[in-house]
Amino acid sequence: MASLNKVLLIGNLTRDPDVKMMTNGRPVCNFGLALNRSYKDSEGNKKDETTFVDVECFGPRAEAVGRFFTKGRAIFVEGRLKLDQWESKEGEKRSAIRVVLDNFEFVDSRQESQNNQSDVNSTSSALPASSQSNSPTSNTTVPNSADPELDEDVPF
Numbered sequence: 001m002a003s004l005n006k007v008l009l010i011g012n013l014t015r016d017p018d019v020k021m022m023t024n025g026r027p028v029c030n031f032g033l034a035l036n037r038s039y040k041d042s043e044g045n046k047k048d049e050t051t052f053v054d055v056e057c058f059g060p061r062a063e064a065v066g067r068f069f070t071k072g073r074a075i076f077v078e079g080r081l082k083l084d085q086w087e088s089k090e091g092e093k094r095s096a097i098r099v100v101l102d103n104f105e106f107v108d109s110r111q112e113s114q115n116n117q118s119d120v121n122s123t124s125s126a127l128p129a130s131s132q133s134n135s136p137t138s139n140t141t142v143p144n145s146a147d148p149e150l151d152e153d154v155p156f
Contacts, residue, residue, distance in 0.1 A: 005080040005081055006078075006079075006080060007077070007078070007079050007080060007081055007099050008076075008077070008078055009033060009035060009053065009076070009077045009079075009099065010035075010074065010075070010076050010077075010107060011033040011034050011035040011036070011053070011074070011075065011077075012033070012034050012036075012072055012073065012074050012075075013031050013032065013033060013034075013069055013070065013071050013072060013073050013075065014031075014032035014033065014034050014052060014071065015031060015032050015071050016031070016069075016070050016071050017029050017030070017031040017065050017066045017069055017070075018030045018031065018066075019062055019063065019065075019066035026058060026059060027058065027059060027060075027062040027063050027066075028056065028057070028058050028062055029056070029057050029058075029061075029062035029063070029065050029066050030054065030055070030056050031054075031055055031065065031069070032052060032053070032054055032055070033052070033053045033054075033055050033075070033077065033099075034050055034051075034052055035050065035051045035052075035053060036048065036049070036050050037049045037050075037051070053098070053099055054096070054098040054099070055077060055079070055098065055099045055100075055101055056082070056098055056099070056100050056101065057079075057100070057101035057104075061101060061103070061104065064104075065101070065104065068106070073108070074106075074107035074108045075104055075105070075106070075107060076104060076105040076106075076107050077099060077101050077103075077104050078101070078102055078103040078104065079099045079100050079101040079102045079103070080099070080100050080102065081097055081098075081099060081100075082097070082098055082099070082100045083095060083096075083097055084096050084097075084098060
């Protein structure tokens with residue numbers, strides 16, 4: 001039976017990345033990602049929805065994310081879903097799904113990021129130039145088009 005576990009996300013960090021060293025000396029980085037979605041309900045009212053996702057990365061990518069990203073900064077994440085399961089101190093079974101980052105790209109320039117943090121109402125955004133680049137220092141951006149059809153809810 002075939003399977004595919006691939007996730008592509010663009011969002012903003014909800015907190016500064018937390019980089020730690022594992023016992024084997026390999027760096028691990030954890031951060032939260034906020035994913036925003038706007039759509040129109042059945043009555044035509046505009047609705048906003050935010051989904052929060054935990055992201056984990058290892059090795060050189062963990063160090064790069066920890067070095068170049070801060071709370072509020074936009075990031076493109078390519079990765080896979082991972083199910084973590086554990087038992088609480090009270091003996092209850094717990095689980096959580098997180099994204100394990102395989103690759104990332106900068107979505108905004110550092111200057112745009114600083115402007116967005118100081119001006120919450122800023123509407124500038126950008127898309128990654130290529131989701132295939134492995135360079136963590138890629139700073140290329142493509143302006144977002146002002147297509148009014150993008151605001152509509154896509155039924156698929």
